[in-house]
Amino acid sequence: MKHIKAIVFDFDGLILDTETTDYKAWQAMYRAYGVELPLSMWLPIIGDATQDFSIDQHLAELVGKPINRVELRKRQRALHLEMLKDAVPMPGVEDYIHTAKRLGIRIGVASGSRRSWVVDRLNRLGLADHFETVVCRDDVGGKAKPDPAAYLAAVEHLGTRADQSIALEDSPPGVKAAKSAGLFCVAVPGPMTKNHSFHEADMQLDSLADIPVQELLESISKA
Incomplete structure (x- = not known):
């Protein structure tokens, strides 16, 4: 469990x-x-x-x-x-954020992009304040995925362990980074990565809107 x-x-x-x-x-x-x-x-x-x-x-x-x-x-x-001026979050993202917080699940971001890019976009989406930590490549010495550094730092900042954490990823290098850091990884391919191979992921969804976060957590807890 x-x-x-x-x-x-x-x-x-x-x-x-x-x-x-x-x-x-x-x-x-x-x-x-x-x-x-x-x-x-x-x-x-x-x-x-x-x-x-x-x-x-x-x-x-x-x-x-x-x-x-x-x-x-x-x-x-x-x-x-x-x-990107009128862009909105991917389907299911906001529900996952709000439900996870309501359930007492700690949430963060681990990105291979630069902090200025990620934080500015999160602010424009109105999501920045929901995350307890945002770790980007310039926070970990320029190490980008598939290096696991961002995930390792995010888990540490959240005060939990990798084996108690889920990573949500849309690319194979991101999946590799999450798995190398020891997280359970759910692949959620986007339009540009939908035909990539995600054989290293523990689970794959077409969209976060496909399964409520409670069901995902229950499924993983039984794995």
């Missing part, structure tokens, strides 16, 4: 679908130069800091000339933020 005391949420793709908009914004940058960013090249790098892929260099190689990296990223980020 597992007595779950904490739930740790991933951010990008799990709380908010930033992955689809990130790709669309980069695709717009590529098309401005008359070239395409193949989805097949984008999908493998989602949530994985170990992938050796420089999007700036790739675009420069396609167009055959140097590109102002700073200006390119500035324009891409501005477009990405515009696309």
Whole structure:
């Protein structure tokens, strides 16, 4: 019997679908130069800091000339933020947050993104104050998933143990990070990761809206 005391949420793709908009914004940058960013090249790098892929260099190689990296990223980020202006949390996320708090389950975020990005988005969604801890890559020495550092730190900050905690993840590198940290991991693929393999996850859902958090906790406690 597992007595779950904490739930740790991933951010990008799990709380908010930033992955689809990130790709669309980069695709717009590529098309401005008359070239395409193949989805097949984008999908493998989602949530994985170990992938050796420089999007700036790739675009420069396609167009055959140097590109102002700073200006390119500035324009891409501005477009990405515009696309996210009216974005809402993924289905089921808010119910999980509110119900977990009502049940006395401690909740946090473990993200491979930078703190400024995650906290600003959480504030805009009105969710930041609900989490007891938010751990990002710059909080753990720049270590991003699949490194388990963010999950280890989140569990420590929540004052519980990994074997008493659930991770909610949307990408295989995130699942690997959670499992390496010792958490029970529920994979909830987003639109960009739905065709990935999640064989390392303990459980997989199509959406958090598919099963109430109480039922999930009961199911895990019997595992």
